[in-house]
Amino acid sequence: MYAFEYERATDQKHAVKKFESYDAPRYLAGGQTLLASMKMRLAQPDALIDLGRVASLKEMNVDPAGISLGAMVSHSTIAQSHEVQQTAPWLSDLAKGIGDRMVRHRGTLGGSLANSDPAADWPAAALALEATIVTDRREIAATDFFQGMFMTALEPSELIVAVRFPQARRAAYAKFRNPASRYAVVGVFVAELQHGVRVAVTGAGPCVFRVPEMEQALVQSFQPSSIEGLHPLFGDLNNDMHASAEYRAHLISVFARRAITSAIHRA
Amino acid sequence: MRVHIKVNQVQRDCEVESRALLSDLLRDNLRLTGTHRGCDTAQCGACTVHLDGVAVKSCQVLAVQADGSDVVTIEGLAGADGQLHPMQQAFSECHALQCGFCTPGMVMSGVDLLRTHPRPDTATIREALEGNLCRCTGYVNIVEAIRVCADRMAAKGV
Known part of the structure; x- marks a missing residue:
């Protein structure tokens, strides 16, 4: 890994100020993607602004209307939280x-969203649950947040502070893992909200996307059989050594049905 | 950069580059070579240590990120009198190592699992070892060792 300056942020303002004092800095959250990218020289920041000691980014707030999770809350903390x-x-x-x-x-929630890896899991939850991404300067709807492969609506120094997930009636996520890397070849998050159904797919395109034809069918009847034969046009899907676009289209249909089944059984 | 870090109960003070990994600090600065560099890409888990009480891959943490933290490595598991940790004892008895390269990481992951799941079933143990690779493929005895250790520790009430 090439040399870089290291700055340890003490609070949000300090983090942004430090960020703005460099040419090509990056925020360092959990580092589970960024440090690996730097070793492979896919990322070469001139400075890392470490968010690890910024306490305000680790707050969690769970209430019946929804859940707010700080950007620096780890996957493990979310997995183990009884309240969540x-x-x-x-x-x-x-x-x-x-x-x-x-x-x-x-690894952290905010790090995953900010990176917007095409195969990341959290973007699917954020998009399907209509989450709000709260930053140091504004609130961004998940619908507007994900803009392409590793591209988000975040401005260069903009810092994710927290993510608000509204409560759903029922929801579930199902994914097919690559047998070696364990990343999602296809992941589908299905959510029945108060005002409609959302189906968000990760792993299959340049970034997370919705499948409106499945959503419309599920509004009529929230059953796996409702989406039989429906899948996105595979011309738009990723086609690589791990899976053809056609296979991914098939997996989307299979894993959407699995997610619907587990959402029904849990409720 | 200066890093003040507690390793295996001893306070240490190290000079490192900002790009040094925690695994570099442990192996190169402190000569604690029980923490193995396997892949250096966070795949194999041979470099697993406990950072502030939880298992992490020390090749995927900067040494400077661990400033002020408490680290336990494989060298810190045994008692001061040399008595093996029950997990090490179980690995030895169950023949849970062949070449031994993955063993420090496997042991550290096993101990971390029992922290949250004192009586794990086989599926839970296998899931918990997702991030540890054994290229001798000796997983059966590794899983067995963790189960034996869990049973013993539960019986002793530790």
Whole structure:
């Protein structure tokens, strides 16, 4: 890994100020993606602004209307939180399935969203649950947040502070893991909200996306059989050594049905 | 940069580059070579240590991030009198190592699992070892060792 300046932020303002004093800095959250990218020289920041000691980014607030999770809350904390398990088990279940035990201890919700990896799990939950991404300067709807492969609506120094997940009637996430890397080849998050159904897919495109034809069918009847034969056009899907676009389209249909089934059985 | 860090109950003070990994600090500065560099890409888990009470891959944490923290490595598990930790004892008795390269990481992961799941079933143990690779493929005895250790510790009430 190339040399870089290291700055340890003490609070949010300090983090942003430090960030703005460099040419090509990056915020360092859990580091489970960024440090690996730096070793491979896919990322070469001139400075890392470490958010690890900013206490305000680790707050969690669970109430019946919804859950607010600080950007620096780890996957493991979300997976193990009894309050989250009680209120929104679909979030703790998703967190439980990320990476491995050691990665979950370090990796964070905010880091995952800010990176917007095409195969990341959290973007699917954020988009399907119509989460709000709260930053140091504004609130961004998940619908507007994910803009492409590793691209988000965040401005260069903008810092994710927390993520608000509104309460769903029922929801679940199901994914097909690559047998070696364990990343989602396809992951589908299905949520029945107060005002409609959302189906968000990760792993299959340049970034997370919704499947409106499935959503409309599920509004009529929230059953796996409702989406039989429906899948996104595979011309738009990722086609790589791990899975063809056609296979991914098939997996979306299969894993959407699995997610619907587990949402029904849990409720 | 200066890093003040407690390793295996001893306060240490190290000079490192900002890009040094926690695994570099442990192995190169402190000569605690029981923490193995396997892949250096957070795949294999051979470098697993406990950082402030939880298992992490020390090749995926900067040494400077661990400033002020409490670290336990494989060298810190046994008692001061040399008595093996029950997990180490169980690995030895169950023949849970072949070449031994993955063993420090496996043991540290096993101990971390019992912290949250004192009586794990086989599926839970296997899931918890997702981030530890054994290229001798000796998983059966590794899983067995963790189960034996859990049974013993539960019986003793520790």
